[in-house]
Amino acid sequence: MGAKGPLCGIRILEFAGIGPGPFAGMLLADLGADIILIERPARRGDPLDLGKNNILNRGKRSICLDLKNPRAVELVLGLVRKCDALIEGMRPGVMERLGLGPEAVLLRQPKLVYGRMTGWGQEGPLAQRAGHDINYIARSGALWYSGQAGEAPLAPPTLVGDLGGGALYLALGLVAGVLHARTSGEGQVVDAAIVDGSANLMNLLLSLRGAGSMPVERGAGLLDGPFWYGSYRCADGRFVTVGAIEPQFNAELLKRLGVADDEAFARPYDWETWPRGRQRMAEIFATADRDHWCQVFEDSDACFAPVLDPSELMSDPHLKARGTYFEADGLLQAAPAPRFSVFPSATASGVPGRSADWRNVLTECGLSPMTDADAEAVGIIIH
Numbered sequence: 551m552g553a554k555g556p557l558c559g560i561r562i563l564e565f566a567g568i569g570p571g572p573f574a575g576m577l578l579a580d581l582g583a584d585i586i587l588i589e590r591p592a593r594r595g596d597p598l599d600l601g602k603n604n605i606l607n608r609g610k611r612s613i614c615l616d617l618k619n620p621r622a623v624e625l626v627l628g629l630v631r632k633c634d635a636l637i638e639g640m641r642p643g644v645m646e647r648l649g650l651g652p653e654a655v656l657l658r659q660p661k662l663v664y665g666r667m668t669g670w671g672q673e674g675p676l677a678q679r680a681g682h683d684i685n686y687i688a689r690s691g692a693l694w695y696s697g698q699a700g701e702a703p704l705a706p707p708t709l710v711g712d713l714g715g716g717a718l719y720l721a722l723g724l725v726a727g728v729l730h731a732r733t734s735g736e737g738q739v740v741d742a743a744i745v746d747g748s749a750n751l752m753n754l755l756l757s758l759r760g761a762g763s764m765p766v767e768r769g770a771g772l773l774d775g776p777f778w779y780g781s782y783r784c785a786d787g788r789f790v791t792v793g794a795i796e797p798q799f800n801a802e803l804l805k806r807l808g809v810a811d812d813e814a815f816a817r818p819y820d821w822e823t824w825p826r827g828r829q830r831m832a833e834i835f836a837t838a839d840r841d842h843w844c845q846v847f848e849d850s851d852a853c854f855a856p857v858l859d860p861s862e863l864m865s866d867p868h869l870k871a872r873g874t875y876f877e878a879d880g881l882l883q884a885a886p887a888p889r890f891s892v893f894p895s896a897t898a899s900g901v902p903g904r905s906a907d908w909r910n911v912l913t914e915c916g917l918s919p920m921t922d923a924d925a926e927a928v929g930i931i932i933h
Contacts, residue, residue, distance in 0.1 A: 560578075563630055579610050591616055603881060616930075633662060668742075669743065695774045714751055716744040719750070777823075777826075781857060860882065878900065905933050
């Protein structure tokens with residue numbers, strides 16, 4: 551069962567995939583939902599089959615099915631009777647061809663919330679086209695401001711689209727749908743498209759654009775242009791960040807750097823001075839190692855932080871104090887978030903073995919016990 555948490559008592563059927571769908575399932579499992587993961591038969595040499603290293607499967611229970619077997623499809627339709635929601639990330643039409651589309655599933659469980667995770671959505675000219683994170687956020691506009699003037703836009707891999715615009719919106723949609731179903735008895739389909747979610751993330755920047763603070767020109771807006779908002783290389787090749795937008799924080803930044811009277815920073819909100827200010831800031835940070843600058847800005851409101859690489863995360867004082875990262879079975883992973891006062895000690899469960907939980911899943915969903923031979927006959931892959 552899912553770990554104790556605010557979603558304890560909610561059962562969700564998840565069809566294995568890659569990226570945002572599994573991430574949404576992990577978020578919900580971290581919050582206590584019981585996630586039954588329907589995995590596919592293993593394919594030799596599959597680079598996307600991460601096995602026990604797949605953090606996105608933590609806290610879930612696994613049953614491996616051959617969905618080409620009609621009896622396996624019927625088994626799934628039996629499982630959904632005991633589920634509150636479903637997650638699938640297939641290309642539009644695939645689940646319908648399997649006999650597991652919303653119409654067939656909601657017929658068996660009218661209160662089910664059917665979550666669909668795609669890049670382009672269920673309808674529209676691009677619905678059947680392939681794509682990845684960078685394509686979705688490019689078309690939604692979310693990629694535009696990720697970069698400096700004269701440079702190609704660059705965004706962190708998978709974070710803005712697949713996870714921010716996809717998984718988070720799917721998880722929120724499922725929780726909202728389940729709440730609605732529990733009061734109304736009405737199930738529904740949640741169409742979570744990364745292009746829609748990442749576009750929705752643009753609303754803060756669009757607000758600033760409407761106020762004249764984020765023009766279309768990259769490198770000229772309040773959050774992508776000023777000398778005090780960016781990353782800088784230090785003498786040891788490592789990096790730091792500053793984001794002292796407000797006047798009092800900018801004054802603190804310049805004071806700590808000892809350049810309060812430097813002409814390059816005299817007019818911080820004049821965009822014409824930003825290129826020279828950014829160049830001067832880069833020159834300053836390049837004169838010392840990152841650890842030196844961390845000491846300079848210790849206990850400071852200058853909106854400063856070092857850029858940490860994965861090997862440093864467990865030893866960072868703030869992250870360590872909060873338990874933000876932990877290791878389990880030799881695997882570095884981030885702890886569940888957000889945190890709840892009623893469940894202060896919630897921890898993530900382990901990654902299940904493929905089909906490790908098939909017997910318990912069938913029993914708890916009210917299906918008849920099976921021998922190994924019977925299970926294999928209905929399309930259950932036993933490992």
